[in-house]
Amino acid sequence: MTRLIPFLKQHIIGYAALILCISLLAGCSFSGSTKNSSAGGPVDGKGKLRVIFIDVGQGxxxxxxxxxxxxxLIDAGNNDKEQVMLxxxxxxxxxxxxxVIGTHPDADHIGGLDKVIDQLSIGKIYMPKVSSNTKTFESVLRSIQRKGLKVSSARAGITLNLDSGVQVSMLAPLTKYEDTNNMSAVVKVSYGKHSFLLTGDAEAESExxxxxxxxxxxxxxxxVGHxxxxxxxxxAFLKKVNPQYAVIQSGKGNKYGHPTQTILKRLQKQGVKVYRNDTxxxxxxxTDGQHFQIRAER
Structure with a gap:
């Protein structure tokens, strides 16, 4: 019995410390902090803006x-990701x-839009004034036509009427570019103190x-662009945006070498926390306009 007393004291003290720790954590709020769990699972989104960077591989x-x-919805991955999107x-x-916004005609951005438009109820559609002779682009236009919808021009200076509490504006394209990447619709979404800059494939010229x-x-x-x-x-663009977090949408082992070490090092030097679909x-x-919560699939 005498030998048990120190043993019990040690565990009682440890248990008390655990209870105290839990009590303190219960009263905490996360300001600008992250919490990882399975994306797409049950979540209390009441009063929050949710921005989901869908893993569509190299798209x-x-x-x-x-x-x-x-x-x-901004973009919908490549043609082979239609079912993933649905x-x-x-x-x-x-x-x-x-x-719905198709940032530019590249297949890895608009490939899944035709099936999305076919299957869901759609409000307004925005696409930049640039055409393409690809089957992918034509398929998207046919789906829009079948639904009796019209395409509004995606360009800088437009304010989108999505939600009275959320500000959505287009910052690009500002002019006509030869490279379709630079024709990408760039969208800024703001809620409370926080904002998101969604850049499509906009390159240095558009930046x-x-x-x-x-x-x-x-x-x-x-x-992160392109x-x-x-x-x-x-x-210069990165310094002006000055983000706390960055998301890179690219596929595992893609033939383009995305994301490049140049950009990863640039983001690291700027002190930006990076999340990646490929990993x-x-x-x-x-965000509730004050705090962030970040959830990753893996």
Whole structure:
């Protein structure tokens, strides 16, 4: 019995310390901090803006769900990701998209849009004034036509009416470019104190024009341009945006070498926390306008 007393004291003290720790944590709020869990799973999104960077391999797609339940889809991955897109939207309970944006005609951005448009109720569609003779682009246009929808021009200076509590504006394209990447629609989404800059495949030429335009580029979260290619995310642009977090949408072992070490080192030097679809799967960022919560699939 005598020998048991020190043993019991040790465990009672340890248990008390654990209870105290749990009590303290229960009263904490996370300001600008991250919490990783399975993206797409059950989550309390009440009063929060949700920005989901969908893992579509070597492509891009972002789903925005506002605090009131309004929805916006930017791009939809390549042609072979159509079912992934439909399954993902179903998983989030999405039956209607209030706004759809095809940033530019590249297949790895708009390849899945035709099936999304076919299967869901659609509000407004925005695409830049640039055409393509590819089957992918033509298929998207046919789906739009079948639904009796019209395409609005995606260009700088447009304010999108998505949700009264969320500000959505287009910052690019500012002019006509020969390279379709630079024709990418660039969208800034703001809620409370926090904002997201979603850049499509915009490259240095478009970035330079955005800098010259005097637009407010400052954002907490940056979708790294062109999947992390060194043709985008110029030093001047990155410094102006000054993000706390960055997301790179690229596929595992892709033939382009995305993301490049040049951009990864540039982001690291700037002190930016990076999330990647190729290593972490779908990434979801939630904010109540004051704090962040970041969830990764893996």
């Amino acid at each position: 891009a797609s972002q789903l925005i769900i506002t605090p009131s339940g309004k929805t916006m 399954d993902t939207l179903k998983g989030y309970g999405i039956k209607r998209l209030d706004i 330079k024009d955005m800098l010259a335009s005097g637009a407010d580029l400052r954002s907490d979260v940056l979708l 999947h992390g290619s060194k043709s985008s995310t110029s030093v 972490q799967g779908t990434v979801e960022i939630l």
